[in-house]
Amino acid sequence: MALMLYDTYERRVRPFTSLEPGRAGLYACGPTVYDYAHIGNLRTYLFGDTLRRVLRLNGFEVRHVVNITDVGHLTSDADSGEDKMEKGSRRTGRTAWDIAAHFTQAFQRDLERLRILAPTVWARATDHIPEQIDFIAAIEREGFTYRTSDGIYFDTARLERYGHLARLDIAGLQAGHRVDLGEKRAPTDFALWKFSGAERRQMEWDSPWGRGFPGWHIECSAMSTRYLGALFDIHIGGEDHVPVHHSNGIAQHEACHGHPPARYWLHGAFLRLQDSDKMSKSDGSFIRLDTLLERGVDPLAYRYLALTAHYRSKLVFSWAALDAAQTALGRLRRAYHRLPPGGTADAAMRERMLAVLNDDLNTPRALALAWETLKSVLPGDVQKATLRWLDEALGLGLDEWRPDTPTVPDAVLELLDARTRARAEKRWTDADALRAAIEAAGFVIRDTAAGPVAEPVSA
Numbered sequence: 097m098a099l100m101l102y103d104t105y106e107r108r109v110r111p112f113t114s115l116e117p118g119r120a121g122l123y124a125c126g127p128t129v130y131d132y133a134h135i136g137n138l139r140t141y142l143f144g145d146t147l148r149r150v151l152r153l154n155g156f157e158v159r160h161v162v163n164i165t166d167v168g169h170l171t172s173d174a175d176s177g178e179d180k181m182e183k184g185s186r187r188t189g190r191t192a193w194d195i196a197a198h199f200t201q202a203f204q205r206d207l208e209r210l211r212i213l214a215p216t217v218w219a220r221a222t223d224h225i226p227e228q229i230d231f232i233a234a235i236e237r238e239g240f241t242y243r244t245s246d247g248i249y250f251d252t253a254r255l256e257r258y259g260h261l262a263r264l265d266i267a268g269l270q271a272g273h274r275v276d277l278g279e280k281r282a283p284t285d286f287a288l289w290k291f292s293g294a295e296r297r298q299m300e301w302d303s304p305w306g307r308g309f310p311g312w313h314i315e316c317s318a319m320s321t322r323y324l325g326a327l328f329d330i331h332i333g334g335e336d337h338v339p340v341h342h343s344n345g346i347a348q349h350e351a352c353h354g355h356p357p358a359r360y361w362l363h364g365a366f367l368r369l370q371d372s373d374k375m376s377k378s379d380g381s382f383i384r385l386d387t388l389l390e391r392g393v394d395p396l397a398y399r400y401l402a403l404t405a406h407y408r409s410k411l412v413f414s415w416a417a418l419d420a421a422q423t424a425l426g427r428l429r430r431a432y433h434r435l436p437p438g439g440t441a442d443a444a445m446r447e448r449m450l451a452v453l454n455d456d457l458n459t460p461r462a463l464a465l466a467w468e469t470l471k472s473v474l475p476g477d478v479q480k481a482t483l484r485w486l487d488e489a490l491g492l493g494l495d496e497w498r499p500d501t502p503t504v505p506d507a508v509l510e511l512l513d514a515r516t517r518a519r520a521e522k523r524w525t526d527a528d529a530l531r532a533a534i535e536a537a538g539f540v541i542r543d544t545a546a547g548p549v550a551e552p553v554s555a
């Protein structure tokens with residue numbers, strides 16, 4: 097059964113085949129470490145993790161590279177504005193290097209909490225300046241660059257297929273942007289190297305063109321080539337990367353190699369907030385994984401929520417939806433835990449599960465099959481083994497989970513679930529009545545990082 101993936105480059109779902117049998121090279125655009133990741137960013141990494149796990153279920157050994165952008169990402173995609181790292185430094189009074197280290201660590205901790213598998217290679221942009229300089233020099237040798245007073249730019253007009261990934265309307269863009277081009281020849285041209293100029297920068301390097309720093313897009317070209325070769329299997333990122341970052345990455349690669357760097361391009365849809373159309377790092381109003389923890393929500397409840405939506409569909413975040421996900425995850429964990437061990441996965445159900453996962457990673461349907469398994473007539477130990485197999489793709493950690501209070505009777509757990517639901521639906525009177533019923537049964541409710549638990553009064 098072939099793994100089918102939606103390739104943005106070809107705008108269609110097509111069977112996945114790898115360059116090398118049994119191996120897949122995967123490059124994921126990583127975070128810009130000037131601030132914490134918000135749960136929108138994390139949705140994109142959850143999508144990448146699902147892809148990696150499904151590749152693994154299909155027998156591929158995955159070489160997974162994620163970059164850390166710690167220099168060169170400007171506050172405007174149009175090559176103007178400040179470097180986000182230097183801006184972060186000014187905001188916090190810490191050095192740009194300190195900031196990068198701090199937010200890289202925070203990001204990696206978030207991934208661990210979400211049970212996202214660590215990549216095979218973490219590639220930091222500032223650790224690969226020579227590779228980036230070499231890549232720019234190769235683009236220059238091919239005649240695709242020009243110099244302005246502030247940097248070396250890529251001349252997109254030289255590339256016939258520029259913007260194909262995004263199906264960019266180049267003529268329309270030209271007409272719309274005539275005014276603030278500065279020294280750029282076309283609005284789609286972008287910086288490969290920027291000069292430090294008179295401004296004092298914390299992060300700057302010597303180069304054949306003068307002292308300065310690399311543009312944002314070149315790091316992914318240089319580091320993906322270094323770790324995965326000039327042609328590899330899959331390149332992924334959030335949907336915002338289609339028109340600029342990935343279009344420019346492809347342009348850089350085509351200039352040197354005559355083809356895009358990857359054979360499949362996959363993009364995750366954004367997480368949005370109910371009242372605004374996006375969640376962004378730059379406006380400072382975002383929800384972090386820590387924000388969930390502070391509210392007593394288990395990070396894996398967020399993973400469950402992300403799995404309820406297909407990665408190419410918009411997901412609208414709400415606290416009620418997250419509460420519902422936490423309740424569902426709690427039920428799934430408890431049901432799994434109660435099943436007896438020792439069985440083997442049911443072949444027919446496994447096949448159905450693989451079929452929906454291979455259908456462009458249809459995680460909502462995979463979750464539905466998890467529930468169907470629990471309701472099925474399959475023996476308990478077979479149900480458990482089947483769910484454990486599925487969880488290799490879902491990553492919910494069902495097998496690792498242990499109930500905090502194994503002595504709590506099912507009846508009380510049901511009351512606790514009902515109370516969580518009542519609170520999610522803002523039925524406060526019901527929630528209070530359910531709390532009273534739990535207390536009458538001799539238990540108290542305690543909020544923990546893994547959600548509310550009931551404990552015997554004496555505990």
Ligand code: AMP
Nearest residue numbers: 127128136137139140333334366367375
């Ligand atoms: P950044 O740290 O801003 O470079 O973004 C890291 C990743 O998160 C990129 O792949 C973005 O495409 C992705 N991203 C940014 N905002 C969102 C969002 N609201 N929902 C999902 N992914 C996002």
Ligand code: ZN
Nearest residue numbers: 125126316341
């Ligand atoms: Zn990238």
